[in-house]
Amino acid sequence: MLVVCSVLGDRAAEFFELRYEFVIxxxxxxxxxxxxxxxxxxxxxxxxxxxxxxxAGHATLPGVCAAFLITGAKTLPVLLTGALVSxxxxxxxxxxxxxxxxxxxxxxxxxxxxxxxxxxxxxLSIVQRSPAATQSGISxxxxxxxxxxxRRQVVFLGATSAAILTATLVFHRALVLSVFDPNHARALGxxxxxxxxxxxxxxxxxxxxxxQCVGVVLVAAMLIIPASTGRLIANxxxxxxxxxxxxxxLSAWGGVFVSFLGEGLSTxxxxxxxxxxFFVVALLFGPQGGLLRRRATEGAIT
Amino acid sequence: xxxxxxxxxxxxxxxxxEELEVGWSRHALLPPANVTFExxxxxxxxxxxxxxxxxxxxxxxGLQPPVAGRRIAKPGLxxxxxxQRADVHSRVPARAIDVVRGGVDRHLSFLNPxxxxxxxxxxxxxxxxxxxxxxxxxxYRTLSDGQQQRVLLARALASNPDVLxxxxxxxxxxxxxEREVLRIIRHxxxxxxALVIMISHHLPVIAExxxxxxxxxxxxxxxxxxxxxxxxxxxxxxxxxxSALDTHRHTGGHSAIAGCHE
Numbered sequence: 001m002l003v004v005c006s007v008l009g010d011r012a013a014e015f016f017e018l019r020y021e022f023v024i025x026x027x028x029x030x031x032x033x034x035x036x037x038x039x040x041x042x043x044x045x046x047x048x049x050x051x052x053x054x055x056a057g058h059a060t061l062p063g064v065c066a067a068f069l070i071t072g073a074k075t076l077p078v079l080l081t082g083a084l085v086s087x088x089x090x091x092x093x094x095x096x097x098x099x100x101x102x103x104x105x106x107x108x109x110x111x112x113x114x115x116x117x118x119x120x121x122x123x124l125s126i127v128q129r130s131p132a133a134t135q136s137g138i139s140x141x142x143x144x145x146x147x148x149x150x151r152r153q154v155v156f157l158g159a160t161s162a163a164i165l166t167a168t169l170v171f172h173r174a175l176v177l178s179v180f181d182p183n184h185a186r187a188l189g190x191x192x193x194x195x196x197x198x199x200x201x202x203x204x205x206x207x208x209x210x211x212q213c214v215g216v217v218l219v220a221a222m223l224i225i226p227a228s229t230g231r232l233i234a235n236x237x238x239x240x241x242x243x244x245x246x247x248x249x250l251s252a253w254g255g256v257f258v259s260f261l262g263e264g265l266s267t268x269x270x271x272x273x274x275x276x277x278f279f280v281v282a283l284l285f286g287p288q289g290g291l292l293r294r295r296a297t298e299g300a301i302t
Numbered sequence: 303x304x305x306x307x308x309x310x311x312x313x314x315x316x317x318x319x320e321e322l323e324v325g326w327s328r329h330a331l332l333p334p335a336n337v338t339f340e341x342x343x344x345x346x347x348x349x350x351x352x353x354x355x356x357x358x359x360x361x362x363x364g365l366q367p368p369v370a371g372r373r374i375a376k377p378g379l380x381x382x383x384x385x386q387r388a389d390v391h392s393r394v395p396a397r398a399i400d401v402v403r404g405g406v407d408r409h410l411s412f413l414n415p416x417x418x419x420x421x422x423x424x425x426x427x428x429x430x431x432x433x434x435x436x437x438x439x440x441x442y443r444t445l446s447d448g449q450q451q452r453v454l455l456a457r458a459l460a461s462n463p464d465v466l467x468x469x470x471x472x473x474x475x476x477x478x479x480e481r482e483v484l485r486i487i488r489h490x491x492x493x494x495x496a497l498v499i500m501i502s503h504h505l506p507v508i509a510e511x512x513x514x515x516x517x518x519x520x521x522x523x524x525x526x527x528x529x530x531x532x533x534x535x536x537x538x539x540x541x542x543x544x545s546a547l548d549t550h551r552h553t554g555g556h557s558a559i560a561g562c563h564e
Contacts, residue, residue, distance in 0.1 A: 046391075046393065046394045046395075047391075048391070048393070170413060171412070173407055173412035173418075174407070174412040176394075176404065177404050177407060177412070179391065179394055180390065180391055180394045180396060180401070180404060181385065181390045181391065181404075183360075183365055183383060183385050184383050184384075184385060184390075184404075184405075184457070186363075186364075186365055187363050187364075187365065187381050187382065187383035187467070188381075188382070188383075188405070188407060188408050188409075188461070189381075189408050189409040190407065190408070190409065190412065191410075231395070234395070235395045235397075235441060236395055236396070236397065236400065237394065237395060237396065237400075239395075240395060288395070
C-alpha cells in the first residue's frame with residue numbers, strides 16, 4: 001500500500017514538473033477542447049439540443065474513414081476535413097428534418113446518430129483490411145489519444161479554438177436571442193436560421209477539435225456535461241458560459257493528470273469522468289438548483 | 303391628425319395584405335384576405351378557438367410563408383412581437399431585465415458591441431412604463447404568469463416599434479391587471495402612433511380599447527375586417543358574440559389616436 005502511494009507520489013511529482021513534452025501537448029490540446037466545448041455546448045444545452053452533439057460526434061467516424069479510403073493519405077488535415085464534412089452534414093440534416101412536423105427532433109437525432117455510426121463502423125472494417133491501416137492511427141479517433149498529440153496538432157487545435165471563440169463572441173447576442181425565443185428574434189429581423197446554422201457548424205468544429213483528444217464516442221460529453229454543470233452554477237447565459245468553460249478546462253487537466261497517474265488509462269474517458277465529478281458536485285451544492293441548497297432554503301422557508 | 307402626416311410616404315399604409323391566404327403545408331385555412339393596417343390603429347383579431355388567428359398573425363409577421371397572395375410591409379418597418387407565454391424557452395436563465403434588453407437588437411445590430419449601450423435609455427423607459435422595475439433583477443422563470451407577460455410587453459416596447467403584434471398578451475392577468483396593461487399599450491400608441499394588432503378572447507376589453515376588428519372563422523370560412531363598430535354589426539359577429547362587442551364601447555375615446563381613420 002505504502003509502495004503504491006509513493007509510486008503514485010513520484011508520478012504526480014513528475015507530472016507537475018511538466019518534464020515530458022507529451023504531457024504539455026496533451027494539457028494544451030485538452031484545455032482547448034474543454035474551453036470551446038464548454039462555451040459552444042452552453043448554447044446546445046440551453047436550446048435543448050444536447051444530443052445533437054452526440055450525433056455529430058458519431059458522424060465524424062464515416063468522414064474520417066471515407067477521407068482515408070478516398071485519398072489513401074493519413075495526414076491529419078485530410079482526415080479532419082472528412083470528419084468536419086460528415087458531422088456537419090449529419091447535424092444540419094437533423095435540424096432540417098426536425099423543422100418539419102413529421103419527425104420529432106429526438107427521433108431525428110437518434111436516426112442520424114445510429115445510421116452514421118453504422119456507416120462509420122462498416123468503413124472502419126474496410127480500412128482495417130488495408131495494409132496501411134495498422135499504423136494509420138484511425139482507430140485512435142474512436143476513443144481519442146491525447147498522449148499522442150503532436151506540437152503541430154496543438155497549434156492547429158489552438159487556431160481552430162480561437163476562431164470558434166471569436167465567432168461565439170461576435171454572435172453571442174444573436175445566439176442568446178434565438179435560443180430564448182426564436183419567434184421573437186425572427187420578428188426583430190435577426191437571421192435566426194443563419195444563427196442556428198452557424199451554431200451547428202461551430203458545434204461540428206468543436207467535435208472535430210474534440211475527437212483527437214476524447215474520441216468520437218465520448219466527445220459529446222465535453223459539450224454536454226460542463227454546460228449542464230454551468231447551468232447549476234450561474235443564472236445568466238454569460239455566467240453559464242464562463243462556468244462551463246472553467247469546468248471544461250478543469251476536467252481536461254484532471255483527466256490528463258489521472259490518465260498520467262494510471263499508466264495505460266485513456267485520457268478521453270478520464271476527462272469525461274472528471275467532468276461528471278464536477279457535475280455531481282454542482283448537482284449537490286450548486287447555487288442554482290443544487291439539491292442540498294434547495295433543501296436548505298426550503299427548510300428556511302417552512 | 304398630427305402635422306407631418308401629409309407626406310406621401312406617411313400616407314402609405316404600414317402593412318397590408320393582398321389576396322393573402324394563410325395555412326400549413328400549402329393548405330389554406332382561410333379565404334383570401336385584403337386588409338390594410340394603418341398607423342395609430344388598434345386591431346383586435348377575434349374568432350373562435352382554432353379559427354386560424356395565430357396562423358394569420360404569424361404569416362402577417364413573416365414568421366411563416368403564406369399559402370398564396372402576399373403581405374406588403376412599408377420598407378424599414380419595425381415590428382415587435384409579443385408571443386404567448388408558452389412559446390418562450392424559460393429553461394434559459396435570464397433576469398427580467400435581460401429579457402427586456404433582448405428586445406432592442408434588430409437585424410444585424412448584434413454585431414455592434416456598443417449598440418446595447420446606445421439604447422439603454424429605451425430599455426429603462428420600457429421598464430418604467432410597464433412598471434416592472436421592482437422585479438427587474440429576478441429570474442424571469444420565477445415570476446408569476448402575469449408578471450412574465452408584463453416583462454414580455456416591456457421587451458416588445460423597448461425597440462420603439464411601428465407595429466406591435468400581440469398573441470393573447472393578457473391571458474394570465476386578472477381583469478384589473480389586464481385593463482392596466484391595455485392602458486399602457488394605448489398610451490404608447492397615442493404617443494408614438496404605432497399600429498397594434500392583438501389577438502384576444504376578452505370581448506369587453508376589445509370593445510373598450512380596439513378601433514378595428516378582424517374576425518376570422520375557419521369552419522365557416524370567412525375573414526371580416528374593418529372598423530370595430532362595423533364588424534360588430536355583421537350577422538357573423540352577432541351570431542358568435544351577440545352584442546358583447548358594443549355594450550361597453552365608450553365612444554369618442556379614440557379621437558386621441560393619431561392617424562387612424564375609423
